[in-house]
Amino acid sequence: MKANPKDVLTGVYYIDGDVAAGYGALAAGCKFIGGYPITPSTEAAEAFARVAPKAGALFIQMEDELGSMASVVGAVWAGVKSMTITSGPGYSLMMENIGLGAMMETPFVLLNIQRGGPSTGVPTKTGQADMMQSRWGSHGDYEVIAISPDSPQEMFDYTIKAFNLAERYRCPVMIMSDECVGHMTEKVVIPPADEIELEPRRFYKGPPEEYLPFKPDPDLVPKLARAGDGFNLYITGRVHDERGYPVDKEEFKMKYIRRLVDKIRINKDKIIELKEEQTDDAEIVVVSYGISSRVAVKGVEKARSKGIKVGTLRLVTVWPFPDERITELAKRVKAFVVPEINYGQVVFDVARASHGKANVVLVPHGGAGVHNPDDIADAIEYAVREDKKIEGVVEYKTRLEKLVFEGGYKLKE
Amino acid sequence: MENLLRMDRMPHIWCPGCGIGLGVTALASALEKAQIDLNNVCIVSGIGCTGRVAGYVKLDSFHTTHGRAIAFATGIKAANPKLKVIVFSGDGDLIAIGGNHFIHAARRNIDMLVVCVNNFIYAMTGGQVAPTTPLAAYATTSPFGCVEPPFNIPYIADSSGAVYVARWTALHVRRLTNSLTEALHKKGFSVVEVISPCAMYYSRINRLGDGLDMMKFYHDNVEIRHGEDTKNLDIGFQTKIICGKFVDKERPSYMERYNQWASEVRGASNES
Numbered sequence: 087m088k089a090n091p092k093d094v095l096t097g098v099y100y101i102d103g104d105v106a107a108g109y110g111a112l113a114a115g116c117k118f119i120g121g122y123p124i125t126p127s128t129e130a131a132e133a134f135a136r137v138a139p140k141a142g143a144l145f146i147q148m149e150d151e152l153g154s155m156a157s158v159v160g161a162v163w164a165g166v167k168s169m170t171i172t173s174g175p176g177y178s179l180m181m182e183n184i185g186l187g188a189m190m191e192t193p194f195v196l197l198n199i200q201r202g203g204p205s206t207g208v209p210t211k212t213g214q215a216d217m218m219q220s221r222w223g224s225h226g227d228y229e230v231i232a233i234s235p236d237s238p239q240e241m242f243d244y245t246i247k248a249f250n251l252a253e254r255y256r257c258p259v260m261i262m263s264d265e266c267v268g269h270m271t272e273k274v275v276i277p278p279a280d281e282i283e284l285e286p287r288r289f290y291k292g293p294p295e296e297y298l299p300f301k302p303d304p305d306l307v308p309k310l311a312r313a314g315d316g317f318n319l320y321i322t323g324r325v326h327d328e329r330g331y332p333v334d335k336e337e338f339k340m341k342y343i344r345r346l347v348d349k350i351r352i353n354k355d356k357i358i359e360l361k362e363e364q365t366d367d368a369e370i371v372v373v374s375y376g377i378s379s380r381v382a383v384k385g386v387e388k389a390r391s392k393g394i395k396v397g398t399l400r401l402v403t404v405w406p407f408p409d410e411r412i413t414e415l416a417k418r419v420k421a422f423v424v425p426e427i428n429y430g431q432v433v434f435d436v437a438r439a440s441h442g443k444a445n446v447v448l449v450p451h452g453g454a455g456v457h458n459p460d461d462i463a464d465a466i467e468y469a470v471r472e473d474k475k476i477e478g479v480v481e482y483k484t485r486l487e488k489l490v491f492e493g494g495y496k497l498k499e
Numbered sequence: 500m501e502n503l504l505r506m507d508r509m510p511h512i513w514c515p516g517c518g519i520g521l522g523v524t525a526l527a528s529a530l531e532k533a534q535i536d537l538n539n540v541c542i543v544s545g546i547g548c549t550g551r552v553a554g555y556v557k558l559d560s561f562h563t564t565h566g567r568a569i570a571f572a573t574g575i576k577a578a579n580p581k582l583k584v585i586v587f588s589g590d591g592d593l594i595a596i597g598g599n600h601f602i603h604a605a606r607r608n609i610d611m612l613v614v615c616v617n618n619f620i621y622a623m624t625g626g627q628v629a630p631t632t633p634l635a636a637y638a639t640t641s642p643f644g645c646v647e648p649p650f651n652i653p654y655i656a657d658s659s660g661a662v663y664v665a666r667w668t669a670l671h672v673r674r675l676t677n678s679l680t681e682a683l684h685k686k687g688f689s690v691v692e693v694i695s696p697c698a699m700y701y702s703r704i705n706r707l708g709d710g711l712d713m714m715k716f717y718h719d720n721v722e723i724r725h726g727e728d729t730k731n732l733d734i735g736f737q738t739k740i741i742c743g744k745f746v747d748k749e750r751p752s753y754m755e756r757y758n759q760w761a762s763e764v765r766g767a768s769n770e771s
């Protein structure tokens with residue numbers, strides 16, 4: 087299915103990542119955004135609100151993030167593609183109804199422009215510390231898809247992809263961006279509508295009385311319906327059977343919740359997108375995502391100029407995690423170097439999937455800034471020199487960490 | 500009536516003497532009387548004893564998270580304004596944890612009917628104090644008598660902008676049905692409060708007898724005062740309860756305003 091020309095602002099723009107995501111949502115056919123303003127994500131909501139009326143779409147500024155997320159789940163069940171936009175503290179508030187969306191198998195997109203946390207943290211500066219929350223933040227077992235763009239162009243392109251994945255797998259899809267990408271201004275090319283491929287909603291087409299809202303197709307994803315079409319839907323946040331009726335027994339809980347997890351896991355290969363460079367004969371592979379993968383480029387170049395064989399593996403899709411690829415690489419590389427703007431999140435999945443076959447070096451960053459590429463280069467050098475097998479994750483001490491901590495926390499304010 | 504219930508989910512979970520079922524009966528009759536195409540009606544509930552209503556009514560029904568029914572329903576209404584949206588939930592769900600959504604949906608005048616069953620207590624979790632528990636009434640978490648003044652639901656609804664506000668008890672099924680029928684035809688945020696006996700917790704903890712005794716109490720202590728100023732509708736412990744229709748006014752709904760504005764925006768951009 088092609089995008090609707092009415093929704094696509096074809097042209098060449100010089101805009102920031104937030105705005106590009108807003109335009110991407112519109113191009114994907116998003117007709118409803120329920121949101122609550124929060125730095126540094128507001129430009130995305132503003133961009134959508136400006137262009138929505140012409141496309142017959144609606145932006146409503148809800149009273150809080152709990153309401154925003156709930157309104158999005160409601161809007162999807164009324165038949166339209168929907169999204170919400172947030173950052174750290176708002177993301178925490180959304181967890182409740184992200185779980186509802188996962189349980190009701192509701193396709194929606196959530197754009198998180200990550201900032202420094204915890205709590206109010208550093209509202210105006212970057213971070214990548216919500217990565218585990220995007221996977222496990224709501225209570226109970228479920229799987230989501232999370233993708234991490236690294237440029238305004240990708241914010242446009244991957245917002246569309248996020249909608250396509252949500253529709254395809256009937257699940258929440260998180261765009262885990264960050265302040266740097268959100269506020270970075272670059273050229274963005276919006277193609278004509280007939281060059282944008284959209285995944286149509288998997289609407290059930292048979293007789294209403296035979297419809298089971300949670301009866302899976304062979305790929306484990308059930309067909310969707312919408313309110314108002316005579317289905318007498320019963321959709322609940324409780325564990326439910328294929329009709330949608332609540333069930334309590336442990337064997338049913340097992341059966342129905344297992345599928346929420348499995349529908350993502352068995353379709354992993356179709357979902358995961360990776361960008362790999364020069365990994366064929368690499369000794370070291372830098373694994374990164376989002377803004378850190380842009381910053382890493384310079385560090386990798388520097389290490390290569392010293393003759394080190396470094397490859398890069400960029401996690402465009404962070405969740406589900408590409409275990410198999412990491413395991414394969416671990417058998418033949420010496421180490422993985424993982425720069426992320428947190429004190430270790432995705433790196434532990436890299437370590438888990440390496441099964442002790444390769445060393446795993448975390449290059450941490452506490453947030454409110456990005457890595458110094460020289461630190462990434464030095465971490466690569468360290469990793470190639472290190473001949474011992476190191477258990478678990480080893481943390482590379484960056485220049486900034488040394489400056490802050492080696493003076494015994496005596497940093498002048 | 501039966502065609503409006505999911506008979507395959509019976510028996511329901513409500514205790515004997517509970518008033519929630521009477522509220523459901525009134526809604527079912529109102530839907531019949533209002534002659535609305537039932538395919539266009541959605542019902543949304545939150546969590547709690549009353550939160551189970553959506554699951555027993557044979558409409559497009561959504562049993563959502565605690566407190567979020569109105570926000571969920573706002574999304575439904577915005578996405579498909581043709582749908583008639585009913586939120587059916589309890590006082591704790593709508594006024595405590597969901598209080599913020601309640602006042603803001605009223606302020607925006609989102610076109611929906613909110614039926615709020617008020618039984619003065621958190622029943623599903625076993626009788627804890629609610630934002631509606633009358634002063635001095637007992638609850639498991641106010642074992643020495645409630646020290647917090649309760650909310651007056653019609654007053655909150657009215658002062659936040661609701662276009663239709665009424666209160667009845669579970670005893671007044673006929674009048675309640677009439678109010679619900681009227682409210683179903685109303686454009687905008689309409690609130691009908693249903694004072695209802697919780698025979699299991701509220702009346703037991705407060706030694707008020709069973710459901711029938713509560714009904715008797717309503718019979719003897721309800722005063723009907725249509726058009727009463729909503730400021731005067733506080734409910735004390737075993738004091739008289741004022742019922743009636745208090746607000747019935749017109750105000751542009753959210754979607755009416757949005758669509759008008761959106762068509763102006765589209766018109767202006769077509770001219771340029």
Ligand code: SF4
Nearest residue numbers: 514517548622697698
């Ligand atoms: S606990 Fe109270 S409110 Fe709940 S079903 Fe029983 S009587 Fe009704």
